[in-house]
Amino acid sequence: MTSYDSISTSPGIERRALLARSCERCRTRPFALCKPLSVKQIHTLSPLFFPLPSKKHLYYEGSHITETYTLCEGWLLLYRVLQNGKRHIVWIALPGDVLGARPAYYHPVRHAAMTLTACAFCGFPHLTETACRYPELALRIAALYAETMALQRDYLTFIAQRNATERVAFLALDLYRRLRRRGLACGNRMPFPLTQEDIADTLGITAVHVNRVLHRLSREGLLVIKHHELTILDYQRLCEFVDSEEITPSD
Amino acid sequence: MTSYDSISTSPGIERRALLARSCERCRTRPFALCKPLSVKQIHTLSPLFFPLPSKKHLYYEGSHITETYTLCEGWLLLYRVLQNGKRHIVWIALPGDVLGARPAYYHPVRHAAMTLTACAFCGFPHLTETACRYPELALRIAALYAETMALQRDYLTFIAQRNATERVAFLALDLYRRLRRRGLACGNRMPFPLTQEDIADTLGITAVHVNRVLHRLSREGLLVIKHHELTILDYQRLCEFVDSEEITPSD
């Protein structure tokens, strides 16, 4: 494992945090955790806003974190490392996603969180009692979990039932759609900070095979990933390819 | 697709339901949705208790269901059918599991629910407003979702990163542990109503290969599935083989 520097979740660590005061202008709020609360209500929870550079850990697997985080800016990977040394990326977080979900606040997290790009976070103290003060918030968490779970099931379905080409197409399409829904894609292009190895570790295939499959997809005129940018070449056909399997690009 | 008879979720359908009045004696309640509520509080939600025979649908993919269900007895499969006709089982529900999770009550469910054995359910009207009345309930839902999501991620990890033998071993072990935690396994044995094809459709392998792998696992002295019963032959070695940390439930 590469040993990246990281902030710690233990108290007292320097981390240029500041009370989030600019919720009115926050571009993430419309689809984030705090959506159902007024700015005034949000401030009673004293959220801390702080940045984190690229390739740093927000927390490690097994940490007892004391906050629930909203990813406000940047890309972040949730992953675990298996006994055999393989890394599995369980979730690719985009702005608006909630981090640190677990059954109870006293449970350790079951995955590590590492920034892929420079990021910014909003951290709330864990929400057990506060959620009782704001039941809308508890419902909002439940709704976001349900949404995430549904999407996670889509990944499960694709990884379980589809071949490598379809999996890669699905991943690209999902990221594009999630980003566009949040106003972060521009036209048919979007930033794409994942390496081929990251894709491989997400979809359960090898980086070598991801490479071959990406060539196939661009040869077929569906999508291109180049210079950390993803371009959707034919959205219509890509959708058809992903949720039916009419078009099987052969060799 | 086999065309099983089913109850419909539309109103007016005969379904021998009765107001659940015996919550005091309910064996499922200690780990179910309603756990944090008093019997009195539960009854203000007028839950309906009803049975359903084996191989019937509780709801279909795309249904607009109006209730949240707790599975009180029996086994149930959540599955979807892909365009290519393949079936993917996204979740094997055991007593205590919550069914019908979705981001908002007006969303259709993204999967079908079919009983594998005779089942019994407890149905609550959807919980949007009631959860505000009982914030503990909203938190409880969030906690159960988080727990389910964590387990779902384990499945994702296994299906993405492990070979067929390890996947089957993992599935068997997970079902055994979940059942045991709820007091439904007896010693090293438990009822096992899944067919080899069900296992295959859960883990993304073929039934033929599941068969070969099961023989391998029994030849290795790890587990045996026979006559709808699973026997753990060597729990210790099976755990080592599967090598997943024991998951502590949110009690």
Added chain:
DNA sequence: CGTAAAGTTGAATTCTTTCAAACACGGTGG
């Protein structure tokens, strides 16, 4: 007791991995 569903087995095929080596690119230091 007979039929349908589920399980079993072998052989050929397909998809993916593994191993190995080479190339491209961006950043650093001399």
Added chain:
DNA sequence: CCACCGTGTTTGAAAGAATTCAACTTTACG
């Protein structure tokens, strides 16, 4: 400015895992 280095990408060939197809046996159930 260029050589150097590391990370990430590319390509080929061989090995391995799982699928497919097909036939057969066993089990469950009315």
